[in-house]
Each structure stands twice: as structure tokens, then as C-alpha cells.
Amino acid sequence: MTAQIDHIVFDIGKVLIHYDPNLPFSRIIPDAAERQWFFENVCTHDWNIEQDRGRTWADAEALLIAQYADRAEHIRAFRQTWREMVPHAYEDSVAIMLSLIEAGRDVTMLTNFAADTFKEAQEMYPFLTVPRGVTVSGEVGLIKPDVAIYETHVKSFGLEPARTIFIDDSMPNVEGAKKAGWQAVHFTGAEKLKADLESYGVTV
Numbered sequence: 001m002t003a004q005i006d007h008i009v010f011d012i013g014k015v016l017i018h019y020d021p022n023l024p025f026s027r028i029i030p031d032a033a034e035r036q037w038f039f040e041n042v043c044t045h046d047w048n049i050e051q052d053r054g055r056t057w058a059d060a061e062a063l064l065i066a067q068y069a070d071r072a073e074h075i076r077a078f079r080q081t082w083r084e085m086v087p088h089a090y091e092d093s094v095a096i097m098l099s100l101i102e103a104g105r106d107v108t109m110l111t112n113f114a115a116d117t118f119k120e121a122q123e124m125y126p127f128l129t130v131p132r133g134v135t136v137s138g139e140v141g142l143i144k145p146d147v148a149i150y151e152t153h154v155k156s157f158g159l160e161p162a163r164t165i166f167i168d169d170s171m172p173n174v175e176g177a178k179k180a181g182w183q184a185v186h187f188t189g190a191e192k193l194k195a196d197l198e199s200y201g202v203t204v
Contacts, residue, residue, distance in 0.1 A: 003163055003200075004163055005163055005165050005183065005200050006106060006159075006164070007108070007157075007159045007160070007165070008100055008105055008106065008107050008108075008164075008165055008197075008202065009107075009109065009164060009166045009167065010108075010109045010110075010131070011109070011144075011166075011167060011170070012113065012128065013111065013112070013169075014169040014187075015090070015093055016089060016093050016094055016125075016127075017128075018086060018089070019085055020085055020087075021039065021043075021078070022035070023087060025038070025077075028074060028081070029074065038074060042068050042075065043064070043075060043078045047064065049112065051114040052138055053137060053138065053141060061075050061076055079117075083120065089125055089127070093190050096190060097127070098130065099204055100202070100204065101130060101131065103203075105202070107132060108134060108135075108153070108157050109134040110135045110144070111134065111135070111136055113136050115138035116138075118138065132157065133157055135149065135152060137149060144170070144173040144176055145173045145176025145179075149176075150166075150179075150180035150182060151180060154180070161180060161182050162183070165184065165185065165202070166182050166185070169187045171186055183200060
């Protein structure tokens with residue numbers, strides 16, 4: 001028997017909206033090998049995640065420019081072209097989320113996102129303002145899959161962990177939710193999400 005689900009929590013990037021830094025950078029650094037080197041050595045995932053944890057873009061850029069002065073223009077372009085990295089929503093996933101809200105389900109969001117770019121995302125995609133609320137990693141200084149951010153979300157929104165289901169495209173983040181006592185499913189597409197939710201008794 002699965003637990004009764006009272007709370008549904010959505011991740012955002014690659015669940016509700018697309019994200020790909022290669023979109024602007026394929027223009028900025030046309031050579032694929034050079035672009036791969038840049039992302040593996042300069043504007044890396046680990047560097048970017050610290051902005052999700054709350055580091056300012058000014059500090060982040062200064063740190064890299066001190067090491068790669070000849071790449072200053074490319075480093076600054078990461079923030080400057082951010083909107084191009086999130087070019088469209090996943091309409092089928094968004095439709096699921098909105099239908100759950102319309103059906104009276106308690107829906108919130110939990111995301112690794114820099115505070116300023118999240119505000120821009122809400123401007124670009126107004127559906128991100130529809131759920132009851134959101135925990136943004138850059139605003140609370142914690143990131144998934146740290147158990148502390150799930151616990152913060154529970155406290156902020158009055159959730160019961162065992163009756164909460166989390167939807168994320170990252171398996172480590174799914175496992176983090178489970179360590180926090182939540183139910184959780186790995187997002188790979190809208191049809192699988194519908195089936196996963198229905199397996200928990202949540203009709204879409």
C-alpha cells in the first residue's frame with residue numbers, strides 16, 4: 001500500500017521548463033570542443049550550483065575572471081544570456097501541474113535556482129506563480145539533494161513528509177527527498193509522470 005498523498009511538490013528546471021546553456025553558447029563559442037572545454041573547466045556545473053546556493057553573480061564572475069582573464073567576456077555572457085537558456089516550457093508537464101491545482105490538490109515547488117534568475121523565470125513563465133508557494137535554493141542558502149532543504153520546505157508549507165510526493169528529473173534529488181521521508185518519483189516525461197502519480201492514487 002502506498003501512502004495517501006496530500007502534497008505534491010514539483011521541481012522546475014527540466015520538469016516544467018527547459019534548460020540548456022549550450023543554446024546561447026553554441027553561438028558564443030561555435031567550436032564544439034572549445035565549448036565543451038569551457039563548460040568543463042570554466043563555467044562548470046559546480047561553479048553554477050553555488051549561485052543556486054546563494055552566491056552573487058558578481059562574486060561568481062570575479063572568481064573566474066581572476067583565473068581566466070582572457071575568458072572574461074564568455075564568463076559574463078553566462079548570466080547575460082540566461083534567458084536564452086530557458087527557451088520554452090514543457091507544456092504537457094505544466095498542464096499536469098495546473099490540472100492538479102484546479103482539482104484542489106496542494107501543489108508547491110522546490111527548486112535549485114539563483115534568486116534573481118528565478119524572478120526572471122516567473123516573469124517569462126507566469127504559471128510559476130500559480131502553485132501555493134516555492135522554496136528557491138538561492139533564497140534559503142541550501143540546495144538539493146541536501147536533506148535540509150526538504151526539511152525547510154516542509155516547515156515553510158506545513159507538509160507531512162510521508163504524505164508528500166516530489167517530482168524531479170535528477171535521481172540524486174529524488175533520493176534526497178526519500179532520505180527526508182518523502183515519497184518521490186524520477187521525472188522522464190509527462191506520460192510517465194501521469195502513471196507514477198496514479199500509482200500513488202493521484203488522478204491527473
